[in-house]
Amino acid sequence: MSLLVVGSIALDSVQTPFGSNADALGGSAVFFSCAASILHPVQVVGVVGEDYPEEALVRLAERGMDLRGVERAEGESFRWKGKYSYDLQNRETLETRLGVFAAFDPRIPEEFRDARYVFLGNIDPELQLRVLDQIHQPRLVACDTMNYWIHSKRDALLELLERIDVLLVNDAEARELSGDWNVYRAARWIVEAGPSTVVVKQGVYGAVLYESDHLFYIPAFPLEEVFDPTGAGDAFAGGFMSHLARTDDLSPDNLRRAVVYGSAMGSFAVERFSIDRFNEVGPAEVTARVREFAELVRFDIQPEGDQIAATQSARGRDS
Protein backbone atom coordinates (compact mmCIF):
# COMPACT_ATOMS: atom_id res chain seq x y z
CA MET A 1 0.00 0.00 0.00
CA SER A 2 1.46 3.33 -1.04
CA LEU A 3 2.71 5.63 1.71
CA LEU A 4 3.06 9.38 1.21
CA VAL A 5 4.68 11.99 3.43
CA VAL A 6 4.53 15.76 3.08
CA GLY A 7 6.84 17.79 5.29
CA SER A 8 10.01 19.78 5.68
CA ILE A 9 13.39 18.94 4.22
CA ALA A 10 15.91 20.87 6.24
CA LEU A 11 19.55 21.34 7.04
CA ASP A 12 19.97 21.18 10.82
CA SER A 13 22.73 22.49 13.03
CA VAL A 14 22.46 20.98 16.48
CA GLN A 15 24.41 21.52 19.68
CA THR A 16 24.19 18.84 22.36
CA PRO A 17 26.31 18.23 25.48
CA PHE A 18 28.13 15.59 23.41
CA GLY A 19 29.06 17.63 20.39
CA SER A 20 27.58 19.57 17.54
CA ASN A 21 27.02 19.28 13.82
CA ALA A 22 26.25 21.70 11.02
CA ASP A 23 23.95 21.57 8.00
CA ALA A 24 23.10 17.91 8.56
CA LEU A 25 20.09 16.27 6.96
CA GLY A 26 16.93 17.00 8.89
CA GLY A 27 13.30 18.01 8.59
CA SER A 28 10.11 16.09 9.29
CA ALA A 29 9.84 14.47 5.85
CA VAL A 30 13.44 13.26 6.01
CA PHE A 31 13.32 11.77 9.51
CA PHE A 32 9.95 10.22 8.71
CA SER A 33 11.18 8.69 5.45
CA CYS A 34 14.50 7.41 6.77
CA ALA A 35 12.64 5.45 9.42
CA ALA A 36 9.70 4.41 7.25
CA SER A 37 11.74 3.27 4.28
CA ILE A 38 13.34 0.53 6.37
CA LEU A 39 9.95 -1.18 6.32
CA HIS A 40 8.16 0.17 3.24
CA PRO A 41 8.73 2.43 0.21
CA VAL A 42 7.84 6.08 0.75
CA GLN A 43 6.67 8.83 -1.58
CA VAL A 44 8.05 12.20 -0.48
CA VAL A 45 6.67 15.66 -1.14
CA GLY A 46 8.73 18.67 -0.08
CA VAL A 47 10.97 21.46 -1.25
CA VAL A 48 14.73 22.04 -1.20
CA GLY A 49 16.77 25.08 -2.12
CA GLU A 50 19.50 25.41 -4.69
CA ASP A 51 22.10 24.71 -2.01
CA TYR A 52 20.70 21.33 -0.96
CA PRO A 53 23.34 18.70 -1.77
CA GLU A 54 22.41 16.60 -4.80
CA GLU A 55 24.29 13.62 -3.41
CA ALA A 56 22.07 13.68 -0.32
CA LEU A 57 19.02 13.26 -2.55
CA VAL A 58 20.70 10.37 -4.33
CA ARG A 59 21.39 8.64 -1.03
CA LEU A 60 17.80 9.17 0.14
CA ALA A 61 16.48 7.71 -3.12
CA GLU A 62 18.66 4.65 -2.57
CA ARG A 63 16.83 4.02 0.72
CA GLY A 64 13.55 3.45 -1.07
CA MET A 65 12.23 6.99 -1.23
CA ASP A 66 10.42 8.18 -4.32
CA LEU A 67 11.51 11.83 -4.54
CA ARG A 68 9.47 12.84 -7.59
CA GLY A 69 7.47 15.10 -5.24
CA VAL A 70 10.55 16.97 -4.06
CA GLU A 71 10.78 20.32 -5.79
CA ARG A 72 14.03 22.26 -6.09
CA ALA A 73 13.20 25.96 -5.79
CA GLU A 74 15.21 29.13 -6.18
CA GLY A 75 16.69 30.22 -2.90
CA GLU A 76 18.16 28.71 0.21
CA SER A 77 17.10 25.46 1.87
CA PHE A 78 15.25 25.53 5.20
CA ARG A 79 17.78 25.74 8.01
CA TRP A 80 17.24 25.17 11.73
CA LYS A 81 19.79 25.68 14.48
CA GLY A 82 19.12 24.47 18.00
CA LYS A 83 20.77 23.76 21.31
CA TYR A 84 19.81 21.12 23.88
CA SER A 85 20.05 21.35 27.66
CA TYR A 86 22.49 19.14 29.61
CA ASP A 87 19.82 16.43 30.08
CA LEU A 88 18.40 16.80 26.54
CA GLN A 89 14.97 17.48 28.01
CA ASN A 90 14.77 21.05 26.72
CA ARG A 91 15.90 22.74 23.58
CA GLU A 92 16.32 26.29 22.47
CA THR A 93 15.97 27.37 18.87
CA LEU A 94 18.96 29.52 18.03
CA GLU A 95 17.99 30.30 14.46
CA THR A 96 15.32 29.45 11.90
CA ARG A 97 15.81 30.42 8.26
CA LEU A 98 12.78 29.30 6.30
CA GLY A 99 14.30 29.97 2.87
CA VAL A 100 12.33 28.19 0.13
CA PHE A 101 10.11 26.62 2.80
CA ALA A 102 8.45 30.03 3.38
CA ALA A 103 6.65 29.81 0.04
CA PHE A 104 6.12 26.03 0.13
CA ASP A 105 2.78 25.12 -1.42
CA PRO A 106 2.77 21.36 -1.72
CA ARG A 107 1.80 20.06 -5.16
CA ILE A 108 1.16 16.34 -5.08
CA PRO A 109 2.38 14.71 -8.31
CA GLU A 110 -0.39 12.94 -10.24
CA GLU A 111 1.28 9.57 -9.64
CA PHE A 112 1.16 10.10 -5.84
CA ARG A 113 -2.52 11.06 -5.60
CA ASP A 114 -3.71 7.51 -5.10
CA ALA A 115 -1.67 7.19 -1.92
CA ARG A 116 -3.51 5.09 0.64
CA TYR A 117 -1.50 6.04 3.71
CA VAL A 118 -0.69 9.71 4.16
CA PHE A 119 1.38 11.48 6.79
CA LEU A 120 1.13 15.25 7.02
CA GLY A 121 4.29 16.41 8.77
CA ASN A 122 4.31 19.53 10.90
CA ILE A 123 3.54 22.38 8.48
CA ASP A 124 0.88 25.12 8.34
CA PRO A 125 -2.50 23.38 8.80
CA GLU A 126 -3.85 25.34 5.82
CA LEU A 127 -1.24 23.59 3.68
CA GLN A 128 -2.07 20.27 5.30
CA LEU A 129 -5.70 20.82 4.27
CA ARG A 130 -4.64 21.66 0.70
CA VAL A 131 -2.64 18.43 0.53
CA LEU A 132 -5.71 16.45 1.55
CA ASP A 133 -7.71 18.10 -1.23
CA GLN A 134 -5.25 16.60 -3.72
CA ILE A 135 -5.39 13.00 -2.47
CA HIS A 136 -8.11 10.87 -4.03
CA GLN A 137 -9.06 8.25 -1.48
CA PRO A 138 -6.63 7.73 1.36
CA ARG A 139 -7.34 4.85 3.71
CA LEU A 140 -5.62 6.51 6.66
CA VAL A 141 -4.41 10.07 7.16
CA ALA A 142 -2.19 10.92 10.11
CA CYS A 143 -0.82 14.29 11.00
CA ASP A 144 1.48 16.14 13.33
CA THR A 145 1.37 19.76 14.44
CA MET A 146 3.09 22.09 16.89
CA ASN A 147 2.29 24.77 19.45
CA TYR A 148 2.93 27.54 16.96
CA TRP A 149 0.04 26.39 14.74
CA ILE A 150 -2.19 25.57 17.70
CA HIS A 151 -2.07 29.25 18.59
CA SER A 152 -1.78 30.98 15.23
CA LYS A 153 -3.98 28.73 13.02
CA ARG A 154 -6.39 27.16 15.44
CA ASP A 155 -9.43 27.29 13.14
CA ALA A 156 -7.63 25.61 10.26
CA LEU A 157 -6.26 23.02 12.65
CA LEU A 158 -9.72 22.22 14.03
CA GLU A 159 -11.00 21.85 10.45
CA LEU A 160 -8.10 19.54 9.73
CA LEU A 161 -8.84 17.40 12.80
CA GLU A 162 -12.25 16.58 11.32
CA ARG A 163 -10.60 15.23 8.20
CA ILE A 164 -7.85 13.03 9.61
CA ASP A 165 -7.79 9.62 11.26
CA VAL A 166 -4.77 9.85 13.54
CA LEU A 167 -3.19 12.80 15.32
CA LEU A 168 0.39 12.20 16.46
CA VAL A 169 1.50 14.87 18.94
CA ASN A 170 3.65 15.19 22.01
CA ASP A 171 2.16 15.73 25.45
CA ALA A 172 2.79 19.49 25.51
CA GLU A 173 0.96 19.84 22.19
CA ALA A 174 -1.94 17.68 23.37
CA ARG A 175 -2.25 19.89 26.44
CA GLU A 176 -2.08 23.14 24.49
CA LEU A 177 -4.59 21.94 21.94
CA SER A 178 -7.15 20.69 24.45
CA GLY A 179 -6.49 23.16 27.24
CA ASP A 180 -6.31 20.25 29.67
CA TRP A 181 -3.15 19.24 31.55
CA ASN A 182 -4.27 15.64 32.10
CA VAL A 183 -2.95 13.73 29.11
CA TYR A 184 -5.84 11.23 29.03
CA ARG A 185 -8.50 13.91 29.20
CA ALA A 186 -6.56 15.84 26.55
CA ALA A 187 -6.57 12.77 24.32
CA ARG A 188 -10.31 12.33 24.85
CA TRP A 189 -10.84 15.97 23.85
CA ILE A 190 -8.88 15.45 20.64
CA VAL A 191 -10.78 12.27 19.72
CA GLU A 192 -14.03 14.17 20.22
CA ALA A 193 -12.71 16.83 17.82
CA GLY A 194 -12.34 14.42 14.93
CA PRO A 195 -9.63 11.77 14.62
CA SER A 196 -10.54 8.27 15.78
CA THR A 197 -7.05 7.75 17.15
CA VAL A 198 -4.55 9.91 19.01
CA VAL A 199 -0.97 9.00 19.74
CA VAL A 200 0.52 11.15 22.48
CA LYS A 201 4.29 10.93 22.59
CA GLN A 202 5.83 11.57 25.99
CA GLY A 203 9.52 11.65 25.10
CA VAL A 204 11.68 9.56 27.44
CA TYR A 205 8.54 8.24 29.12
CA GLY A 206 6.86 6.55 26.18
CA ALA A 207 3.71 6.93 24.15
CA VAL A 208 -0.03 6.49 24.56
CA LEU A 209 -2.36 5.16 21.87
CA TYR A 210 -5.81 6.51 22.63
CA GLU A 211 -9.11 5.61 21.02
CA SER A 212 -12.50 6.30 22.56
CA ASP A 213 -12.80 2.80 24.00
CA HIS A 214 -9.24 1.56 23.91
CA LEU A 215 -5.92 2.51 25.46
CA PHE A 216 -2.38 1.26 24.94
CA TYR A 217 0.81 2.47 26.58
CA ILE A 218 4.34 1.63 25.58
CA PRO A 219 7.31 2.98 27.56
CA ALA A 220 10.18 4.57 25.69
CA PHE A 221 13.07 2.25 24.97
CA PRO A 222 15.45 2.42 27.96
CA LEU A 223 18.60 4.12 26.73
CA GLU A 224 21.59 4.91 28.90
CA GLU A 225 22.97 7.17 26.19
CA VAL A 226 20.80 9.58 24.26
CA PHE A 227 22.74 11.59 21.76
CA ASP A 228 20.42 13.93 19.84
CA PRO A 229 16.62 13.97 20.27
CA THR A 230 16.06 15.87 17.00
CA GLY A 231 13.66 14.05 14.71
CA ALA A 232 12.57 11.39 17.20
CA GLY A 233 8.89 12.30 16.79
CA ASP A 234 9.05 12.15 13.00
CA ALA A 235 10.95 8.87 13.07
CA PHE A 236 8.25 7.58 15.41
CA ALA A 237 5.61 8.59 12.85
CA GLY A 238 7.66 6.89 10.14
CA GLY A 239 7.70 3.60 12.01
CA PHE A 240 4.02 3.86 12.89
CA MET A 241 2.86 4.64 9.35
CA SER A 242 5.16 2.25 7.50
CA HIS A 243 4.02 -0.65 9.66
CA LEU A 244 0.39 0.19 8.88
CA ALA A 245 1.08 0.66 5.16
CA ARG A 246 2.94 -2.61 4.75
CA THR A 247 0.35 -4.62 6.71
CA ASP A 248 -2.72 -2.65 5.55
CA ASP A 249 -4.44 -3.71 8.75
CA LEU A 250 -6.16 -1.13 10.95
CA SER A 251 -7.31 -3.49 13.70
CA PRO A 252 -6.73 -2.30 17.28
CA ASP A 253 -4.06 -4.97 17.77
CA ASN A 254 -2.19 -3.84 14.68
CA LEU A 255 -2.39 -0.19 15.75
CA ARG A 256 -0.70 -1.27 18.99
CA ARG A 257 2.06 -2.95 17.00
CA ALA A 258 2.41 0.19 14.88
CA VAL A 259 3.01 2.23 18.04
CA VAL A 260 5.76 -0.20 19.04
CA TYR A 261 7.39 0.12 15.60
CA GLY A 262 7.13 3.88 16.01
CA SER A 263 8.78 3.71 19.42
CA ALA A 264 11.55 1.54 18.02
CA MET A 265 12.26 4.05 15.25
CA GLY A 266 12.17 6.97 17.69
CA SER A 267 14.69 5.18 19.90
CA PHE A 268 17.06 4.67 16.98
CA ALA A 269 16.78 8.31 15.90
CA VAL A 270 18.14 9.66 19.18
CA GLU A 271 21.20 7.42 19.27
CA ARG A 272 23.15 9.51 16.74
CA PHE A 273 23.14 12.94 15.15
CA SER A 274 20.78 13.61 12.26
CA ILE A 275 19.66 10.49 10.39
CA ASP A 276 23.00 8.78 10.96
CA ARG A 277 21.68 5.89 13.01
CA PHE A 278 19.42 4.83 10.15
CA ASN A 279 22.51 4.11 8.09
CA GLU A 280 23.14 1.17 10.42
CA VAL A 281 19.59 -0.07 10.95
CA GLY A 282 17.80 -2.59 8.77
CA PRO A 283 14.72 -4.75 9.23
CA ALA A 284 16.60 -7.19 11.46
CA GLU A 285 17.58 -4.47 13.95
CA VAL A 286 14.02 -3.14 13.97
CA THR A 287 12.59 -6.58 14.65
CA ALA A 288 15.13 -7.15 17.41
CA ARG A 289 14.20 -3.88 19.08
CA VAL A 290 10.50 -4.66 18.87
CA ARG A 291 11.23 -7.94 20.62
CA GLU A 292 13.15 -6.06 23.30
CA PHE A 293 10.07 -3.88 23.84
CA ALA A 294 7.99 -7.02 24.28
CA GLU A 295 10.43 -8.27 26.91
CA LEU A 296 10.57 -4.85 28.60
CA VAL A 297 6.85 -4.83 29.45
CA ARG A 298 6.23 -8.57 29.75
CA PHE A 299 4.57 -9.89 32.86
CA ASP A 300 2.26 -12.83 33.49
CA ILE A 301 -0.72 -12.85 35.76
CA GLN A 302 -0.65 -15.88 38.01
CA PRO A 303 -3.87 -17.68 38.77
CA GLU A 304 -3.90 -16.52 42.35
CA GLY A 305 -7.50 -15.95 43.37
CA ASP A 306 -7.11 -18.74 45.91
CA GLN A 307 -4.00 -17.28 47.42
CA ILE A 308 -5.65 -13.91 47.97
CA ALA A 309 -8.72 -15.61 49.41
CA ALA A 310 -6.53 -17.56 51.83
CA THR A 311 -4.78 -14.35 52.82
CA GLN A 312 -8.09 -12.67 53.44
CA SER A 313 -9.18 -15.30 55.93
CA ALA A 314 -5.85 -14.80 57.71
CA ARG A 315 -6.39 -11.05 58.03
CA GLY A 316 -5.88 -9.83 61.54
CA ARG A 317 -4.05 -12.96 62.61
CA ASP A 318 -0.39 -12.88 63.55
CA SER A 319 1.66 -14.23 60.73
Added chain:
Amino acid sequence: MSLLVVGSIALDSVQTPFGSNADALGGSAVFFSCAASILHPVQVVGVVGEDYPEEALVRLAERGMDLRGVERAEGESFRWKGKYSYDLQNRETLETRLGVFAAFDPRIPEEFRDARYVFLGNIDPELQLRVLDQIHQPRLVACDTMNYWIHSKRDALLELLERIDVLLVNDAEARELSGDWNVYRAARWIVEAGPSTVVVKQGVYGAVLYESDHLFYIPAFPLEEVFDPTGAGDAFAGGFMSHLARTDDLSPDNLRRAVVYGSAMGSFAVERFSIDRFNEVGPAEVTARVREFAELVRFDIQPEGDQIAATQSARGRDS
Protein backbone atom coordinates in the same frame (compact mmCIF):
# COMPACT_ATOMS: atom_id res chain seq x y z
CA MET B 1 5.78 -15.08 55.35
CA SER B 2 5.79 -12.31 57.91
CA LEU B 3 5.96 -8.74 56.61
CA LEU B 4 7.22 -5.86 58.73
CA VAL B 5 7.13 -2.11 58.10
CA VAL B 6 8.87 0.63 60.04
CA GLY B 7 7.91 4.19 59.22
CA SER B 8 6.00 7.29 60.10
CA ILE B 9 2.44 7.46 61.40
CA ALA B 10 1.24 10.97 60.72
CA LEU B 11 -1.73 13.26 60.63
CA ASP B 12 -1.76 14.99 57.23
CA SER B 13 -3.42 18.20 56.13
CA VAL B 14 -3.47 18.41 52.36
CA GLN B 15 -4.63 21.10 49.95
CA THR B 16 -5.32 20.10 46.36
CA PRO B 17 -7.16 21.91 43.56
CA PHE B 18 -10.15 19.72 44.43
CA GLY B 19 -10.41 20.39 48.12
CA SER B 20 -8.55 20.00 51.37
CA ASN B 21 -8.58 17.90 54.48
CA ALA B 22 -7.12 18.22 57.97
CA ASP B 23 -5.43 15.78 60.34
CA ALA B 24 -6.22 12.79 58.13
CA LEU B 25 -4.41 9.49 58.52
CA GLY B 26 -1.07 9.52 56.76
CA GLY B 27 2.59 8.61 57.07
CA SER B 28 4.69 6.05 55.27
CA ALA B 29 3.86 3.14 57.59
CA VAL B 30 0.13 3.82 57.32
CA PHE B 31 -0.04 4.14 53.52
CA PHE B 32 2.22 1.10 53.18
CA SER B 33 0.11 -1.00 55.54
CA CYS B 34 -3.28 0.02 54.18
CA ALA B 35 -2.19 -1.16 50.73
CA ALA B 36 -0.23 -4.21 51.89
CA SER B 37 -2.87 -5.54 54.27
CA ILE B 38 -5.27 -6.06 51.37
CA LEU B 39 -2.99 -8.90 50.29
CA HIS B 40 -1.13 -9.98 53.43
CA PRO B 41 -0.99 -9.30 57.17
CA VAL B 42 1.45 -6.57 58.23
CA GLN B 43 3.44 -5.95 61.38
CA VAL B 44 3.79 -2.23 62.03
CA VAL B 45 6.48 -0.40 64.00
CA GLY B 46 6.04 3.32 64.60
CA VAL B 47 5.14 5.96 67.12
CA VAL B 48 2.04 8.08 67.75
CA GLY B 49 1.44 10.95 70.14
CA GLU B 50 -1.13 11.26 72.88
CA ASP B 51 -3.47 13.02 70.47
CA TYR B 52 -3.59 10.22 67.88
CA PRO B 53 -7.19 8.95 67.73
CA GLU B 54 -7.58 5.56 69.39
CA GLU B 55 -10.43 4.64 67.04
CA ALA B 56 -8.07 5.09 64.07
CA LEU B 57 -5.76 2.47 65.54
CA VAL B 58 -8.71 0.13 66.05
CA ARG B 59 -9.73 0.52 62.41
CA LEU B 60 -6.17 -0.09 61.21
CA ALA B 61 -5.97 -3.26 63.32
CA GLU B 62 -9.20 -4.47 61.74
CA ARG B 63 -7.48 -4.30 58.34
CA GLY B 64 -4.98 -6.98 59.32
CA MET B 65 -2.27 -4.83 60.89
CA ASP B 66 -0.48 -6.05 63.95
CA LEU B 67 0.12 -2.83 65.87
CA ARG B 68 2.07 -4.25 68.80
CA GLY B 69 5.06 -2.32 67.49
CA VAL B 70 3.26 1.03 67.61
CA GLU B 71 4.33 2.99 70.64
CA ARG B 72 2.22 5.79 72.11
CA ALA B 73 4.62 8.45 73.39
CA GLU B 74 4.16 11.65 75.36
CA GLY B 75 3.66 14.63 73.09
CA GLU B 76 2.03 15.44 69.81
CA SER B 77 1.72 13.16 66.75
CA PHE B 78 3.76 13.88 63.63
CA ARG B 79 1.88 16.39 61.49
CA TRP B 80 2.51 17.34 57.87
CA LYS B 81 0.76 20.06 55.94
CA GLY B 82 1.20 20.37 52.18
CA LYS B 83 -0.23 22.03 49.10
CA TYR B 84 -0.26 20.65 45.55
CA SER B 85 0.03 22.61 42.31
CA TYR B 86 -2.90 22.78 39.87
CA ASP B 87 -1.66 19.71 37.96
CA LEU B 88 -0.60 17.81 41.11
CA GLN B 89 2.93 17.52 39.74
CA ASN B 90 4.52 19.66 42.43
CA ARG B 91 3.90 20.10 46.09
CA GLU B 92 4.97 22.57 48.69
CA THR B 93 5.37 21.67 52.34
CA LEU B 94 3.55 24.28 54.37
CA GLU B 95 4.38 22.90 57.80
CA THR B 96 6.12 19.94 59.40
CA ARG B 97 5.71 19.31 63.11
CA LEU B 98 7.73 16.25 64.07
CA GLY B 99 6.29 15.91 67.58
CA VAL B 100 6.99 12.45 69.01
CA PHE B 101 8.58 11.44 65.70
CA ALA B 102 11.61 13.65 66.50
CA ALA B 103 12.76 11.22 69.20
CA PHE B 104 11.60 8.06 67.38
CA ASP B 105 14.04 5.22 67.99
CA PRO B 106 12.36 2.11 66.60
CA ARG B 107 12.29 -0.84 68.97
CA ILE B 108 11.28 -4.00 67.21
CA PRO B 109 9.15 -6.18 69.52
CA GLU B 110 10.64 -9.61 70.14
CA GLU B 111 7.74 -11.26 68.30
CA PHE B 112 8.48 -9.23 65.14
CA ARG B 113 12.22 -9.95 64.95
CA ASP B 114 11.79 -13.05 62.83
CA ALA B 115 10.15 -11.01 60.06
CA ARG B 116 11.17 -12.33 56.63
CA TYR B 117 10.09 -9.35 54.54
CA VAL B 118 11.03 -5.92 55.86
CA PHE B 119 10.22 -2.46 54.51
CA LEU B 120 12.11 0.49 55.95
CA GLY B 121 9.98 3.54 55.25
CA ASN B 122 11.54 6.93 54.72
CA ILE B 123 13.20 7.77 58.05
CA ASP B 124 16.75 8.71 59.09
CA PRO B 125 19.08 6.09 57.56
CA GLU B 126 20.82 5.73 60.93
CA LEU B 127 17.51 4.54 62.36
CA GLN B 128 16.96 2.28 59.36
CA LEU B 129 20.33 0.68 60.12
CA ARG B 130 19.40 0.22 63.77
CA VAL B 131 16.18 -1.52 62.73
CA LEU B 132 18.17 -3.96 60.62
CA ASP B 133 20.37 -4.75 63.60
CA GLN B 134 17.27 -5.97 65.41
CA ILE B 135 15.96 -8.31 62.70
CA HIS B 136 17.29 -11.85 62.87
CA GLN B 137 17.27 -13.19 59.34
CA PRO B 138 15.19 -11.28 56.83
CA ARG B 139 14.80 -12.82 53.39
CA LEU B 140 14.31 -9.46 51.68
CA VAL B 141 14.83 -5.92 52.93
CA ALA B 142 13.51 -2.99 50.92
CA CYS B 143 13.84 0.64 51.78
CA ASP B 144 12.83 4.13 50.76
CA THR B 145 14.63 7.41 51.36
CA MET B 146 14.37 11.07 50.38
CA ASN B 147 16.52 13.95 49.19
CA TYR B 148 16.88 15.32 52.71
CA TRP B 149 18.73 12.18 53.87
CA ILE B 150 20.69 11.88 50.63
CA HIS B 151 22.28 15.22 51.46
CA SER B 152 22.40 15.22 55.24
CA LYS B 153 23.15 11.53 55.98
CA ARG B 154 24.88 10.31 52.86
CA ASP B 155 27.42 8.07 54.65
CA ALA B 156 24.78 6.26 56.67
CA LEU B 157 22.67 5.88 53.56
CA LEU B 158 25.58 4.36 51.60
CA GLU B 159 26.18 1.93 54.49
CA LEU B 160 22.50 1.05 54.42
CA LEU B 161 22.56 0.40 50.66
CA GLU B 162 25.10 -2.37 51.25
CA ARG B 163 22.71 -4.10 53.62
CA ILE B 164 19.44 -4.01 51.69
CA ASP B 165 18.07 -5.94 48.73
CA VAL B 166 15.72 -3.43 47.12
CA LEU B 167 15.77 0.36 47.00
CA LEU B 168 12.43 1.96 46.10
CA VAL B 169 12.87 5.62 45.20
CA ASN B 170 11.41 8.17 42.83
CA ASP B 171 13.34 9.46 39.85
CA ALA B 172 14.41 12.71 41.52
CA GLU B 173 15.85 10.74 44.43
CA ALA B 174 17.63 8.30 42.12
CA ARG B 175 19.20 11.26 40.31
CA GLU B 176 20.25 13.03 43.52
CA LEU B 177 21.71 9.86 44.99
CA SER B 178 23.72 8.90 41.91
CA GLY B 179 24.50 12.36 40.59
CA ASP B 180 23.33 11.20 37.15
CA TRP B 181 20.25 12.61 35.39
CA ASN B 182 19.75 9.53 33.19
CA VAL B 183 17.44 7.30 35.16
CA TYR B 184 18.93 4.04 33.81
CA ARG B 185 22.50 5.07 34.57
CA ALA B 186 21.30 6.25 37.98
CA ALA B 187 19.73 2.84 38.60
CA ARG B 188 22.95 1.13 37.54
CA TRP B 189 24.90 3.30 39.97
CA ILE B 190 22.58 2.31 42.81
CA VAL B 191 22.81 -1.39 42.03
CA GLU B 192 26.59 -1.10 42.06
CA ALA B 193 26.31 0.51 45.51
CA GLY B 194 24.63 -2.51 47.07
CA PRO B 195 21.02 -3.55 46.47
CA SER B 196 20.44 -6.17 43.81
CA THR B 197 17.24 -4.45 42.73
CA VAL B 198 16.14 -0.86 42.30
CA VAL B 199 12.61 0.29 41.63
CA VAL B 200 12.50 3.84 40.29
CA LYS B 201 9.04 5.35 40.50
CA GLN B 202 8.30 8.01 37.92
CA GLY B 203 4.94 9.27 39.14
CA VAL B 204 2.35 9.61 36.38
CA TYR B 205 4.76 7.95 33.94
CA GLY B 206 5.22 4.61 35.66
CA ALA B 207 7.99 2.64 37.30
CA VAL B 208 11.19 0.84 36.32
CA LEU B 209 12.41 -2.37 37.89
CA TYR B 210 16.16 -2.48 37.44
CA GLU B 211 18.56 -5.33 38.11
CA SER B 212 22.05 -5.58 36.69
CA ASP B 213 20.95 -7.81 33.82
CA HIS B 214 17.23 -7.29 33.73
CA LEU B 215 14.83 -4.41 33.13
CA PHE B 216 11.07 -4.11 33.44
CA TYR B 217 8.92 -1.04 32.86
CA ILE B 218 5.28 -0.61 33.75
CA PRO B 219 3.43 2.61 32.89
CA ALA B 220 1.34 4.28 35.56
CA PHE B 221 -2.33 3.41 35.50
CA PRO B 222 -4.06 5.87 33.16
CA LEU B 223 -6.26 8.04 35.36
CA GLU B 224 -8.35 10.91 34.08
CA GLU B 225 -8.90 12.07 37.64
CA VAL B 226 -6.11 12.16 40.20
CA PHE B 227 -7.24 13.49 43.53
CA ASP B 228 -4.35 13.48 46.02
CA PRO B 229 -0.91 12.05 45.26
CA THR B 230 0.08 11.86 48.93
CA GLY B 231 1.19 8.38 49.93
CA ALA B 232 1.28 6.91 46.42
CA GLY B 233 4.91 5.85 46.79
CA ASP B 234 4.31 4.13 50.12
CA ALA B 235 1.18 2.41 48.81
CA PHE B 236 3.30 1.25 45.87
CA ALA B 237 5.82 -0.22 48.29
CA GLY B 238 2.96 -1.87 50.19
CA GLY B 239 1.70 -3.60 47.06
CA PHE B 240 5.20 -4.61 46.00
CA MET B 241 6.20 -6.07 49.37
CA SER B 242 2.90 -7.75 50.21
CA HIS B 243 2.88 -9.56 46.89
CA LEU B 244 6.41 -10.84 47.57
CA ALA B 245 5.62 -11.79 51.17
CA ARG B 246 2.48 -13.73 50.29
CA THR B 247 4.13 -15.59 47.39
CA ASP B 248 7.61 -15.89 48.96
CA ASP B 249 9.02 -16.05 45.45
CA LEU B 250 11.92 -13.80 44.44
CA SER B 251 12.21 -14.93 40.82
CA PRO B 252 12.59 -12.17 38.22
CA ASP B 253 9.08 -12.88 36.90
CA ASN B 254 7.58 -12.54 40.34
CA LEU B 255 9.46 -9.30 40.98
CA ARG B 256 7.81 -7.98 37.80
CA ARG B 257 4.43 -8.98 39.14
CA ALA B 258 5.25 -7.30 42.45
CA VAL B 259 5.93 -4.03 40.59
CA VAL B 260 2.53 -4.32 38.93
CA TYR B 261 0.84 -4.88 42.30
CA GLY B 262 2.74 -1.86 43.57
CA SER B 263 1.56 0.23 40.64
CA ALA B 264 -2.01 -0.89 41.22
CA MET B 265 -1.86 0.16 44.88
CA GLY B 266 -0.24 3.48 43.98
CA SER B 267 -3.04 4.16 41.50
CA PHE B 268 -5.69 3.48 44.14
CA ALA B 269 -3.98 5.74 46.67
CA VAL B 270 -4.25 8.85 44.49
CA GLU B 271 -7.95 8.45 43.75
CA ARG B 272 -9.06 9.82 47.15
CA PHE B 273 -7.72 11.80 50.08
CA SER B 274 -5.61 10.03 52.68
CA ILE B 275 -6.17 6.27 52.87
CA ASP B 276 -9.85 6.63 51.96
CA ARG B 277 -9.69 4.68 48.71
CA PHE B 278 -8.44 1.61 50.55
CA ASN B 279 -11.75 1.47 52.40
CA GLU B 280 -13.32 0.48 49.08
CA VAL B 281 -10.65 -1.81 47.69
CA GLY B 282 -10.37 -5.52 48.33
CA PRO B 283 -8.48 -8.34 46.63
CA ALA B 284 -10.99 -8.47 43.77
CA GLU B 285 -10.43 -4.81 42.87
CA VAL B 286 -6.67 -5.29 43.04
CA THR B 287 -6.81 -8.31 40.76
CA ALA B 288 -9.05 -6.43 38.33
CA ARG B 289 -6.63 -3.53 38.17
CA VAL B 290 -3.65 -5.84 37.63
CA ARG B 291 -5.56 -7.33 34.69
CA GLU B 292 -6.18 -3.84 33.33
CA PHE B 293 -2.43 -3.22 33.49
CA ALA B 294 -1.88 -6.39 31.48
CA GLU B 295 -4.31 -5.15 28.85
CA LEU B 296 -2.77 -1.66 28.87
CA VAL B 297 0.64 -2.90 27.72
CA ARG B 298 -0.40 -5.96 25.74
CA PHE B 299 0.85 -6.35 22.20
CA ASP B 300 1.71 -9.37 20.10
CA ILE B 301 4.62 -9.70 17.75
CA GLN B 302 3.47 -11.05 14.42
CA PRO B 303 5.69 -13.53 12.63
CA GLU B 304 6.62 -11.06 9.94
CA GLY B 305 10.21 -11.67 8.98
CA ASP B 306 8.97 -12.63 5.53
CA GLN B 307 6.99 -9.47 5.10
CA ILE B 308 9.95 -7.28 5.94
CA ALA B 309 12.15 -9.30 3.63
CA ALA B 310 9.64 -8.85 0.83
CA THR B 311 9.55 -5.12 1.53
CA GLN B 312 13.30 -4.95 1.40
CA SER B 313 13.44 -6.36 -2.08
CA ALA B 314 10.89 -3.75 -3.12
CA ARG B 315 13.02 -0.89 -1.80
CA GLY B 316 13.52 1.79 -4.32
CA ARG B 317 10.63 0.66 -6.50
CA ASP B 318 7.53 2.77 -6.95
CA SER B 319 4.75 1.38 -4.84
